[in-house]
Amino acid sequence: MDIKVYIESGILELYVAGQLSESENEEVFQHIQQYPELLSEVLQIEAAVLKLTKAVSPRSVDFEALKKKLNLKENKVVNLNSKKSNWLAYTGWAASIVLAGGLLWTLNTNSSLQNEIETVSMEKQLLEIKIEDARNDLAEAKNLLNILRDRNIVPVDLGGQGNFENAYAKVYWNKADNTIYLDAQGLPNAPEGKVWQVWSLTLNPLTPTSLGTIDDFNSDDNKIFEIANANESQAFGITLEPAGGSESPTMEQLHTLGVVNTAP
Template sequence: MDIKAYIASGILELYVAGKLSEKENQEIYELMQEHPEILQEVLEIEAAVVKLTGAASPHAIDFESFKGKLDTTGTKVIDLKPRKPNWISFTGWAASIILAGGLLWTLNNKTKVEEELQTVSTEKQYLEIQIEEARNNLTATKSLLDAIRDKDIITVPLGGQGDYASTYAKVYWNKADNTIYLDGEGLPNAPDGKVWQVWSLTLNPLTPTSLGTIDDFNTDENKIFTIANTNESQAFGITLEPAGGSESPTMEQLYTLGVVAATP
């Protein structure tokens, strides 16, 4: 249905003027319920009529202003000459305005209620996700604390080196399961195009073995990382390397270094 063409046909003005059959009135009423544009047009026509009747003589109503909106091509021409006021029509207009206004209010409020319900549902889902994430974080934190508090854990402080003396880190090494937990809180965020790379070292001769890069360092909140280590490490070091890591450490970018204490 072409709504614009229907509105431009002039049938809505006839509806407001009370010149249509009962069947045609029913059809327009149903269209008003289905199409808000038609309902709005009827309201505007009725508002204009009410305004005109308020300004006109109490003995006459001028419908000439509506003729310009009527498309008389192929339709029956209705005589809209000044006539005595039809109080039954006025009553019909008033009832239509009240009914249409109530329908518009209902539609608007229904939309608002649906939007509010959708907002509540979205907020509820978001809250449930936050609660689940908090539970997972608590579980992960407890597991991490249990791991680094193990009585057999080896703690290796890594001090800042050279120009990077203010940096620091700490390694918790569990030799039983070949895992280290690296606490990198004392390291700055890696610059663009760079990553932190962790090294296991043997000292005599000095031999570095890469334990991998920490690609998510900048976005990780607690700065604690779990890293596999199957080496007989005598020291650990951290260097700043190009993205993707390096085959051997860039010694000019050695930020922290720590030696594993000898076992008594």
């Protein structure tokens, strides 16, 4: 057998593509077992087809490029049979291209399916996070309600002052754990470069003690803030101060003020 003629006939490509009859397959298989050169060629064709599935886009298959990658030479077809040799040569690489296209389509389909699975999984995780956040928010809300309804809580209304008569806030003071809960829904967002500062006051003589600034006021949605207060407060006030806060309240920026009710 002329190995070179047999290889250039294109029959090995048809064999790889599964386009031969049962008897032809058997014949080629026997030749492959007999001639190591044919086995090597078959392995190279299979490797080239698999390589194409990674190198060529499934949406635009370059017919000429595929022939080059398969290393097929249509201009050097040698007749095995005068009626069939040309057909075998062309059909050989054409069948390989069909095989490569099928593999490409399969890989593309699997990739799309994998992307869909990942998208669904991500959406499920996001939904679970949202559900968990909602549960946490609900738990926090219930906990806050229980705190505000505690019989030991001292409520203090803070009314608007001077030019800020529309402002308002409310303090819930828990003396047992030295904590106040400030509901500041009635205050506007702090302007740029400014910050709300909370004060504990004793009235005689008037002595303010800073309870700190509310730096996250503008970004907080519910406008309820937990603040430590170990002072014997007689009143609470809120002023608008420069960023970083002030050592003493700016009285011209006193927006709200409320006196603690000491009546039994």
